Amino acid sequence: MNSTLPPPDLEHLCDLAVQVGAPVEAGVTPFGRRRYVPITGGRVSGRLVGEVLPGGTDFQLILDERIARLEASYLMALDDGSRVLVRNRALRVASVETTERILRGEPVDPASVYFRGQVELETGDAGWTWLNERQFLCVGQRLPSEVRMSFYVVA
Numbered sequence: 001m002n003s004t005l006p007p008p009d010l011e012h013l014c015d016l017a018v019q020v021g022a023p024v025e026a027g028v029t030p031f032g033r034r035r036y037v038p039i040t041g042g043r044v045s046g047r048l049v050g051e052v053l054p055g056g057t058d059f060q061l062i063l064d065e066r067i068a069r070l071e072a073s074y075l076m077a078l079d080d081g082s083r084v085l086v087r088n089r090a091l092r093v094a095s096v097e098t099t100e101r102i103l104r105g106e107p108v109d110p111a112s113v114y115f116r117g118q119v120e121l122e123t124g125d126a127g128w129t130w131l132n133e134r135q136f137l138c139v140g141q142r143l144p145s146e147v148r149m150s151f152y153v154v155a
């Protein structure tokens with residue numbers, strides 16, 4: 001008997017271009033270097049269409065010269081009037097040189113960075129209740145003043 005279940009399919013949900021401000025250093029703790037990055041706005045396109053509202057934050061834990069754990073929370077305002085809360089936990093891994101360039105705010109080749117996340121979406125809007133009932137993954141790219149992401153529904 002084969003006990004391996006088939007892998008899930010991924011369906012594209014939307015693309016985000018999230019504008020970010022300058023990182024604020026919180027200091028080094030026993031767990032790593034902490035900093036937070038203010039989310040200042042952005043756009044959403046695809047099955048979800050709208051904007052990323054200012055006021056969210058990307059909390060970052062820089063574990064070492066190559067690895068960062070990211071936890072972002074922010075709100076999307078869709079063009080139909082709906083609001084969708086986003087919680088994203090991501091892992092970013094790159095070479096020491098590439099990570100140094102990211103931390104300095106320089107552009108890097110996205111192929112040189114592993115940037116993947118687990119996304120939770122939450123809404124009270126009746127037209128989008130299915131977002132509360134699904135799992136989502138994302139692929140990301142860090143640019144100097146923007147984070148680009150593509151969200152996928154785990155079908």
